Amino acid sequence: MTKQIKGSIRFLPVVLLLIVAIGLINPTSSVAKNLRYAVQSFGAETFDPTLTSVTTGLGFAGPLWDWLTTVDVKGNLSPGLATSWKSSPDAKTWTLKLRQDVKFHDGSPMTAEDVKFTLQDGFGRKKAKSSRSKQFRKKIKDVEVVDRYTVKVIMQKAWPTFAHDVSNQPGTEGIVLPKKYIEKVGWQVYGRNPIGTGAFKFLRHETGNIVEYTAVKDHWRYKPQFDKLQVMLVPEAATRVAMLRTGQVDIAGVSLDDAPGLAKKGFKFARDPQASSVRIHLYGTYYKKAGPIGKLDVRKALNLAINRDELVQTLFRGAGKPAAVFPVSELSIGYPKGLKPYPFDPAEARKLLAKAGYPNGFKIKLFSVPTGGFTLHQQVSEAVAGYWEAIGVKTDIVPTDIGAFRPLYIKRPQAPQLVGQASIFATTGRLNGASSLGIWWTKSRKILQLAENVDDLYAATQKAGTVKEIADLTEKAFRIIYSDYRSIPIADVAGILWAYGNQVGGITVAPHRGYVTPSFATAVLK
Amino acid sequence: MQRFIAGRLVQTIVTLFVISALVFGLVRLTGSPIDVMLPIEASPEMRADLTRELGLDQPLYVQYFVFVQKLAQADLGMSIRTKKPVTELLMQRLPNSLQLVGISMLISLLIAFPLGVIAATLRGGIWDALARGVALFGQSIPTFWAGIVLIYIFAIQLGLLPAGRQGTFANLILPALTLGLFGFMLAGVVRLLRDSMIEVLDSEFVKFARIKGVSETIVVWKHALKNALIPVVTFVGFYFGILISGTVVVETVFAWPGIGRLAYEAVQWRDYPVIQGVVLLVSAITLLTNLVVDILYGYLDPRIRYG
Numbered sequence: 001m002t003k004q005i006k007g008s009i010r011f012l013p014v015v016l017l018l019i020v021a022i023g024l025i026n027p028t029s030s031v032a033k034n035l036r037y038a039v040q041s042f043g044a045e046t047f048d049p050t051l052t053s054v055t056t057g058l059g060f061a062g063p064l065w066d067w068l069t070t071v072d073v074k075g076n077l078s079p080g081l082a083t084s085w086k087s088s089p090d091a092k093t094w095t096l097k098l099r100q101d102v103k104f105h106d107g108s109p110m111t112a113e114d115v116k117f118t119l120q121d122g123f124g125r126k127k128a129k130s131s132r133s134k135q136f137r138k139k140i141k142d143v144e145v146v147d148r149y150t151v152k153v154i155m156q157k158a159w160p161t162f163a164h165d166v167s168n169q170p171g172t173e174g175i176v177l178p179k180k181y182i183e184k185v186g187w188q189v190y191g192r193n194p195i196g197t198g199a200f201k202f203l204r205h206e207t208g209n210i211v212e213y214t215a216v217k218d219h220w221r222y223k224p225q226f227d228k229l230q231v232m233l234v235p236e237a238a239t240r241v242a243m244l245r246t247g248q249v250d251i252a253g254v255s256l257d258d259a260p261g262l263a264k265k266g267f268k269f270a271r272d273p274q275a276s277s278v279r280i281h282l283y284g285t286y287y288k289k290a291g292p293i294g295k296l297d298v299r300k301a302l303n304l305a306i307n308r309d310e311l312v313q314t315l316f317r318g319a320g321k322p323a324a325v326f327p328v329s330e331l332s333i334g335y336p337k338g339l340k341p342y343p344f345d346p347a348e349a350r351k352l353l354a355k356a357g358y359p360n361g362f363k364i365k366l367f368s369v370p371t372g373g374f375t376l377h378q379q380v381s382e383a384v385a386g387y388w389e390a391i392g393v394k395t396d397i398v399p400t401d402i403g404a405f406r407p408l409y410i411k412r413p414q415a416p417q418l419v420g421q422a423s424i425f426a427t428t429g430r431l432n433g434a435s436s437l438g439i440w441w442t443k444s445r446k447i448l449q450l451a452e453n454v455d456d457l458y459a460a461t462q463k464a465g466t467v468k469e470i471a472d473l474t475e476k477a478f479r480i481i482y483s484d485y486r487s488i489p490i491a492d493v494a495g496i497l498w499a500y501g502n503q504v505g506g507i508t509v510a511p512h513r514g515y516v517t518p519s520f521a522t523a524v525l526k
Numbered sequence: 527m528q529r530f531i532a533g534r535l536v537q538t539i540v541t542l543f544v545i546s547a548l549v550f551g552l553v554r555l556t557g558s559p560i561d562v563m564l565p566i567e568a569s570p571e572m573r574a575d576l577t578r579e580l581g582l583d584q585p586l587y588v589q590y591f592v593f594v595q596k597l598a599q600a601d602l603g604m605s606i607r608t609k610k611p612v613t614e615l616l617m618q619r620l621p622n623s624l625q626l627v628g629i630s631m632l633i634s635l636l637i638a639f640p641l642g643v644i645a646a647t648l649r650g651g652i653w654d655a656l657a658r659g660v661a662l663f664g665q666s667i668p669t670f671w672a673g674i675v676l677i678y679i680f681a682i683q684l685g686l687l688p689a690g691r692q693g694t695f696a697n698l699i700l701p702a703l704t705l706g707l708f709g710f711m712l713a714g715v716v717r718l719l720r721d722s723m724i725e726v727l728d729s730e731f732v733k734f735a736r737i738k739g740v741s742e743t744i745v746v747w748k749h750a751l752k753n754a755l756i757p758v759v760t761f762v763g764f765y766f767g768i769l770i771s772g773t774v775v776v777e778t779v780f781a782w783p784g785i786g787r788l789a790y791e792a793v794q795w796r797d798y799p800v801i802q803g804v805v806l807l808v809s810a811i812t813l814l815t816n817l818v819v820d821i822l823y824g825y826l827d828p829r830i831r832y833g
Contacts, residue, residue: 048609127575129564134569206618235787238677239781245689402561403562407558439566445567
């Protein structure tokens, strides 16, 4: 008996090793109530919202924060950290009432002092590089703390869309940062050990790999059903899908191509409520040296050559619709309702080219550049080149990246190698359509400079006293751009979607500009 | 020997210095981080501010002088993108790369050695054809595709292994297999070893050993193999350095946080300090590996003397 026991004991280490090995090797083993999310990019990978202009960062650091106001999928404003907001009749002073039960992750209460600090010393500081920090710095004259939970923001000039501009949709500037904590530890430490008012508290971060959060159980707004949130960087789409299918993650950003296969396996999807504007830019159309695209008939021909319905049904798998303008979405202020996408008429396109003096077509370069998290840039470029070749326009696709391409289009005047050429682009429209107008279309702001004849209207939007006035002026400008065929809208595409399964019963996606992120706090435990 | 090592170390430092100058200049030709980091609507003032903040407004020679000055203190600067010290980022990633490359090399060598020797000893036969076929197959299949196929089989269909990411040892198996079987290491070693062995097996000392009645196993596995290893060791040493930063495809497919992906991300963001750091680290590893290889020559062939 003793011998038998001794014999058995000899095998015990082997058995133990086997058990450990099986435990290690089992890919589906996971800690209960963890929400694991596989994301394609971490963006700038910083937790300091004043330093990130690229909102990809929201997938990475978004769970930390709340915004002063909230925009729903229809563009309606609702309370966030601010319970109410009121503008003076001249829209030069805004009074915000704050919630009184909001705490930062270190337990300190959020007060009006924090809002003042965020607007003046956060996004207002010279080092701030978020997309609208310059606008905030220039427009905000002063921030007064009226009482512990009331703040008055005094503007240099009328700012009727201020309440929209501090919402979750346009960017990071509506986040409230912890004054005392940042003053104590400094911005650099804050960037590594951040705290916020969001439903998830920072736990740890490994650059280029993973960021982990723990749920704030007594959050003022949400009751997260998961204890821990793990956001993992998985750049390859096929691997994200495999990890989802094998239960290694619960949510994954997936492409339109992967969606049908995952749907068959029973996975559900959360969609970006705000579509991405996929389009072709025509550069320098009003320059003397613009070449063929300087002529309206040529621009019209290039537009009529494209079968937008076909692209939506094939490349975009029906997850979108042909677009008439860009980059404004239906929830943008000033979205020109009722405009029909240009029809597909290659015969007419050929006639227009002949009429413009190019019966045998011409040559054009089409820069293929990945933007806005849109991954089908190369396929769209090839499809567009095909349509243009069919009407005789020889298209040379030039693959590039944003780092090499941006210096060309922001050059003043625009780089000669770009004038008269085209590029693909995809971004989400801003909540304030006038902002999109200024950035992409105006000549005076000299950023994209896609049109010359909308500057006065844009300038008027900057002096407008009401949201309606801004909306009317913006809409008018977009109609001019449309009738001038200034560039080539392709489609509004729900380019970003998330598949989920396993432990998740449902999830809501809030609209954000650019790269959106699921609102993890709304994830339901199955 | 000591003089040889000291001399090679000095050579290594000089080479690193030249590489640092080259990479410093070349990386700046590919574009500026200002264009990637700032929002599209950034004003010229914002661009100027950031340029100043990053020290990119200084003449190139001043920037290089500052870089070298910091380098002398083992400070590779701060990442422009993540605002973290480059050394910290490299030290976080290097063990992951070493782990992946180490295991994949082990897999390659464990398969390549028997295959190479068998192919040489049974040259012209079916085993030779098979060994060369395995080498050709491994070389012909792109690692990207092989990785996806392995994920499909072992993670999705069989559910035996995780599809990606770092974690337990199980997470390392598929990326290491992909790199070990479908990288160039396996194919390269099989071919080199086969050719080198054929040459050595035809040499006089091997014939002499056989005449003396030494068993064929000892002749092949002890005398011939040791002498045939020199080109293989050179190749493996050289390839090790390449693999440390050259596994970006496998690292991307398996979401493995190694040096390759760090370099790739840094290039995308024009994160100069990180690119410089990665290049210097990989160069240093390659140069030091070559030094180790040179020292190994002496062991493998005692006729080699170090002047």
